[in-house]
Amino acid sequence: MKIKMNKMYVVNNGYPSSDNGQYCAYIESIYTALLEAKTGYEIELLVMKMSGNGLKSYKILKYIGYYFKLFVYNFKFRKEDIIYIHNYPHSFIPLLPTLLLGRNIIIHWHGDDVYPIGKLAVFLCKVSYFFLGSKVRHIAPSRYFSRCVEELLGITPGSVHISPSGGVDVDVFRPTQKNFVNKQKPFKIGYASHMSKAKGFDVFESFISKISSLNYFETEVEFHIINYGSDKEYYLNRLKLFSNIVIHKRMPKEEMPGFFNGIDMLIMPTIRQGESLGLVVLEAMACDIPILSTSLYAMPEFVVPGISGELFDPQDLEQGLMKLWKIFDNYDSYKPRDLIETNYSKSNVVDDYKKYFS
Secondary structure (H helix, E strand, C coil): CCCCCCEEEEEECCCCECCECCCCHHHHHHHHHHHHHCCCCEEEEEECCCCCCCCHHHHHHHHHHHHHHHHHHCCCCCCCCEEEEECHHHCCHHHHHHHHCCCCEEEECCCCCCCCCCHHHHHHHHHHHCCCCCCCEEEECCHHHHHHHHHHHCCCCCCCEECCCCCECCCCCCCCCCCCCCCCCCEEEEECCCCCCCCCHHHHHHHHHHHHHHCCCCCCEEEEEECCCCCHHHHHHHHHHCCCEEEECCCCHHHHHHHHHCCCEEEECCCCCCCCCCHHHHHHHHCCCCEEEECCCCHHHCCCECCCEEEECCCCHHHHHHHHHHHHHCHHHCCHHHHHHHHCEHHHHHHHHHHHCC
């Protein structure tokens, strides 16, 4: 007689699709890590896939279908199953019967679910927190964000498990050649987050302006940017003032190692309080690319001065320029990949999942 396997349902209001490969890519990373961990649970995705269609009516229809599917699954969940929810405030309404029954629920917090943006998101977050029972387990991507969750929910310090969103596949994200500063060629500075004020693109633009106008380095400098983000048209129009900008089309995750290996440094100028990890930074580091980042939120946990990059105060552009020059002038001394292999690789996450779900 075949024994029915317990299930783990991975719930999220987003997942990468063929034409929107970067959308919620961390959920795909978590899913594959769970599969490799062989936790003893059959893993099933309950997710909403979105195309690049930005129409409001399209998004509403997708949510209706997603909510209906989740509501139906309330009657399929068994008490032995795990419901592993991501971006919880956007999925809790159809799951209220399961929440009220006190099922085996894990919430993985990611950013906007603690620091929401917009009136509707703020409302959903405030209401959703009321339905979190004392038996719910919690996961956060970083030490910084675990403290945020503990403070928000008033739970015991140290009770939030830390798992870096699937980690980085170091066999995929790896250096294809040893980068070094060649003053006969352009020094290439990259930006790989979405173009928005919260992600610090205004700070990045200030770097472009300052470096371009002062001829700051002893060599030519290029800025490589991915055409991505709700404010991209606004910023792309402003960037027309500069001749040393290279715009890359938005690309799926599997093509990102090529982008990272084509630059010499990545700047992460985020000022977003909900920056719970910064997976794009970890992926660049896995390609042995040093990072210049703001000294905020989760960033200091892995951007270690003199080892994986440098940190700066986003209010102090001159300090940022000095740190940028420090990386340029001491380029060969940075070993960012070593830190990823030790603490943030996919294999680390797989091993952690084995222990956590055993």
